[in-house]
Amino acid sequence: MASSDSAAMPEVATEAIVVVDLVESTLTSNLFGWYAVGRQAIRDLRALIGEVGEHRGLRCLRSTGDGYLLTFYDPQSAEQAALRAVEAVFELLNRVAHRNREVPEERALNLRCAVHLGEVDIISNDREGPHVSLAFRLEEISRASLPAALNPIPPEQFPLQNYVLCSEEVAGILSRRASRWGMVSIGLLKLKGFPGWREVFRVLPEEHASDLGEARGRPG
């Protein structure tokens, strides 16, 4: 897994930023114990991220406590990095679903994922900058955020876990590149620290793309 920066890496780079959060990890650790369940869960998640990111340009993998901040880099094309990031996230969700079928319920991993693309400051195995903050704001969006959104999707169409949200920037790339994933706008939201309304999209797994993606506006 290439999780460290090479010497040739520029100080500022355009990377796909992914935030992966373990849903209710604190609750699970409190209920079943960090040493018994929590620690293994976060380690398993780290290992799975390493597997799915290894050949997709994963450059940074940093713990956020109950999840990870990842970045993907492509020296030829920033848009390609975004596509690789989305691909990696869905592969991660597939692997997590497979793992969940083989472990007791309390050891299951459930994720919330957000993907954004933007310029970041390269810190040794870490990233800084407003685009990183925006990726974290996206990850914080859940079904509970819908009442504060304009033109929101019906709550029942917003899963509680194991979903992927993306910014307008990434949605535009997925749309332009005619990617295999569908998208559905979940509404316009104000993200703390960022001016104006931002449209947030849910990226649909391939098998659901035709169910929901056509029903609502795609990015223009």
Add this chain to the structure above:
Amino acid sequence: MAREGDLVFSTVLHDFYEHSGRLSKEHGCTFIKFVGDGFLAAFANAADGLPFARSIQSLLRILPSLSGRGLGFRFSLHFGDCLCIETSYGKDVFGNNINLVAHLNDLAQPGQIVISQAALDRMPAEQQALAGPGEAVPIKSAGEVQIHRIGLAAP
């Protein structure tokens, strides 16, 4: 306001919500949804939008909790179809026109209302006369939209 702390901010928001809600009823608003430090309001009649915006703007002068803090309101007004339905969290409105009016709001300066041509066409002549020249602006997913601006600074 961040320097003044959460209690002050909470008081300002409380007053803003309370008086905006009251004014919305007085101006024939059919729907109002508060979102953070703003709101989305819908009217059956486009002519009600501007007087409502003016009354909200006047809160900056009238309410002690809002005045003298350097606060400003940005307004946008559009006319179009939207779907209003009862959701699990109350009434809400949906449709592309909601996205459009939200994006128009980003164009407004503090103390100003940005009005789409569609809304201006349905406003009475005395309100239309206040509007500035038309500007064509690109709006995400709506293309080029003709807008007008009206300053709401209190006389």
